Amino acid sequence: MNMQSIAIIIFSLSAVLDGVDGLVARQCNLISKWGEWLDPLCDKLTYLPPLLGFAHVGILSSRLVWMLITVELAGQFLVRHILKLINSSGAANNFGKIKAIICFALVVFCTLLDKNPDVLNLADEILIACIILATASIVFKFVPHRLYADILSTLNFCCGITSLYLTYRHHLAWAIMVIIVGQLFDLFDGRMAEKHGGTRFGPYLDDIADFVSFGLAPAYIIYKSGGVLSWLFGCIFIGGVAFRLIRFVTIDKKKDDLPEGIFNGLPSPAGAMIVLGASLVAPANLLSAIAMISVGLMVSHVRFTHFGRVMLKQMPKPVFFMLSAMITVCIAFILKTKNVEMFGYLLSGAVLLYIITGRKKQDASQPRPGEN
Structure with a gap:
């Protein structure tokens, strides 16, 4: 076994221990303020020095690595001090947890890349995602919890508007990518409203955002297909x-x-994803037919399980975070290779998997729609 393999094994063990320590603290009731501060600091001291080393040898962009270090140090020391002064919690949120997992994976990827230069270098793209997640983790610590859902709905709405503009400019793949980002915001706004509450405008904002991102934007893509x-x-x-x-x-x-x-009926985000995936791989006339199938599923009485509130809740957290990291890597790969067809097949496969696994059979004892 060479030194590279040993290093990867040791580093992977460190990542596993990072995922276990919080679980042990919660199960054994060992949570403390000191632990909340020490845990993310140890994470940063684990993955930031290797990333800095990879930047030194040219595998990563030095500018991006220093940007990440600046954001991380600000979050660890300055932001936590400010939060302490205003008596607010500095506990890690999902943005920070996903970022940490991706950073651990990035170190392993760069290690393999160092010895295999023929492998496609996605390191900088993944690093940009880490910077965005680290920044989001800091920003959301200052936002009142009851505004979380409204902010996510607003971001979803902005994604829909941006997608319309990108489609108008004939940047179809980017337009679809932005809608997918909007779907991620939509996935969590309801959960945030349930967990932290919301404002009285929240439900209306959510519906408007969904209509723009999953109705107008995909419809404009259908129109621009020219069928x-x-x-x-x-x-x-x-x-x-x-x-x-x-x-x-x-x-x-x-x-x-x-x-x-x-x-x-099929949720509108899934209905939109059917159109988005098909728009990248199907001819214009076939796209129109697929869009009608999507409409039929949405207006039908076929029952589907809520992905965010049910399926994700049933998913173990380590699996969720690993899945999030894998999605980030896949997006980085698509951006790097600019393989539009692969993007389309990936979207189509994802929504097909949801339709198969998410369909909910109605109990025979329950009345069917239209029955008294």
Whole structure:
């Protein structure tokens, strides 16, 4: 076994211990203020020096590494001191946890890259994601908890508007990427509202953001595809999403036979993803047909499990964080290779997997829609 393999094993063990220490502290009731401060500091002292070393040998951008170090040190010392003065919690949030996992993975990747120069170098792209997550982790520590959901919904709305502009400029892949980012914001805004509460404008803001990001933006992509009657199919898609959202607010939420966390019809984000994936790999006329299938699933009474509130909750946290890291690496790979077709197949495969695994069978004892 060479020194590189030994280094990777030791570093991987360190990453595993980082994931276990918090679990042990919670299970054994050993949580302390000192531990909350020491845990992230040890994480940073584990992955920042190797990243700095890789920057020194040219594998990583020195500027990006120093940006990450600056943000990390500010979060560890300056921000925590400010939070202490205003009597606010400085505990790690999901942004910080996902960032730490990606940084650990980045060190291993750079180690392999050092000995295998033929491997595609995605290091800088992954490092940019780490900087964004580290910054988000700091920013959200200063935001009142009840505003979390509204901020995420607003970001989702901004993603939809940005996607419309990018589609107009014929940057289709980037437009789709932005919508996917909006879906991530939408995935967590409801959970944040449940956990921390929200404002009275939150539900309206969420619906408007969903309509723009998952209705208008995909419909515009259908229109720009240039197929026969693409404008008509785009309008039908908008109508389908609008119907789906209105039915959810006015009818589905009041149903006694619809359990919490179950959707009546395919959720609009999944319906949008069907169109987004197909737009990258399917001819224009086929895209219109696929869009109509998506509309049919959204307005149907087929029941689907809520991905964020049910499926993610049932997913063990280590699996969730590892999945988040894998998604980040996949996005970095797509950005680096600019393989648009791979992006399309990845989206199509993801939504197909959700349709298969997320479908909820209705109990025979429950009345079907339209029955008294």
